[in-house]
Amino acid sequence: xxxxxxxxxxxxxxxxxxxxxxxxxxxxxxxxxxxxxxxxxxxxxxxxxxxxxxxxxxxxxxxxxxxxxxxxxxxxxxxxxxxxxxxxxxxxxxxxxxxxxxxxxxxxxxxxxxxxxxxxxxxxxxxxxxxxxxxxxxxxxxxxxxxxxxxxxxxxxxxxxxxxxxxxxxxxxxxxxxxxxxxxxxxxxxxxxxxxxxxxxxxxxxxxxxxxxxxxxxxxxxxxxxxxxxxxxxxxxxxxxxxxxxx
Numbered sequence: 001x002x003x004x005x006x007x008x009x010x011x012x013x014x015x016x017x018x019x020x021x022x023x024x025x026x027x028x029x030x031x032x033x034x035x036x037x038x039x040x041x042x043x044x045x046x047x048x049x050x051x052x053x054x055x056x057x058x059x060x061x062x063x064x065x066x067x068x069x070x071x072x073x074x075x076x077x078x079x080x081x082x083x084x085x086x087x088x089x090x091x092x093x094x095x096x097x098x099x100x101x102x103x104x105x106x107x108x109x110x111x112x113x114x115x116x117x118x119x120x121x122x123x124x125x126x127x128x129x130x131x132x133x134x135x136x137x138x139x140x141x142x143x144x145x146x147x148x149x150x151x152x153x154x155x156x157x158x159x160x161x162x163x164x165x166x167x168x169x170x171x172x173x174x175x176x177x178x179x180x181x182x183x184x185x186x187x188x189x190x191x192x193x194x195x196x197x198x199x200x201x202x203x204x205x206x207x208x209x210x211x212x213x214x215x216x217x218x219x220x221x222x223x224x225x226x227x228x229x230x231x232x233x234x235x236x237x238x239x240x241x242x243x244x245x246x247x
Contacts, residue, residue: 020157
């Protein structure tokens with residue numbers, strides 16, 4: 001792959017690409033487990049150049065380094081016990097993101113658009129994790145009917161934010177992601193996405209995420225590094241209202 005283009009429909013923050021989706025595309029440039037580091041906001045509808053760099057690749061837009069992708073080992077995380085779809089649905093009713101603001105148009109978790117993937121991760125009562133059900137639409141699948149890898153990366157990205165920030169919206173962005181896919185689900189297959197915090201260091205926030213079958217089998221697992229940029233929205237738990245569910 002010599003070039004990557006992220007269509008404008010696949011944005012995360014308003015005006016730039018969804019970090020997980022982009023990382024999933026970048027990962028296909030290499031074989032085996034891959035770790036992607038984001039160095040700049042991902043331009044939309046722009047041809048990005050992919051250049052070999054040792055055992056990995058550099059992805060650039062003109063003179064700007066957008067990301068690097070490097071071969072990595074498997075994701076080494078202890079995955080929490082599964083969440084069933086009904087519990088995940090209840091958790092998603094506590095999704096704290098508003099229908100306006102920086103992430104309101106995210107194609108994965110945006111409440112301000114009708115065509116999002118509907119991954120609205122909310123806290124699971126009594127557990128230190130967030131969860132959401134997800135049924136992949138047909139357009140996420142390849143010709144075999146299996147969900148494309150970049151969409152799996154995408155749905156493992158957004159819930160990590162809501163596992164870390166459970167009662168307010170903080171300006172924080174994905175800067176590194178690694179994903180191990182064990183089985184790609186089929187379009188129309190009910191799944192559950194869970195995410196959980198893994199600690200912090202200064203402005204850095206670490207989290208894990210997993211895509212599960214309805215029966216609790218692990219389909220994919222990933223870890224993520226987010227970095228706070230300093231701003232807090234002031235939106236607290238009192239803002240919560242039920243999130244819409246996709247049929």
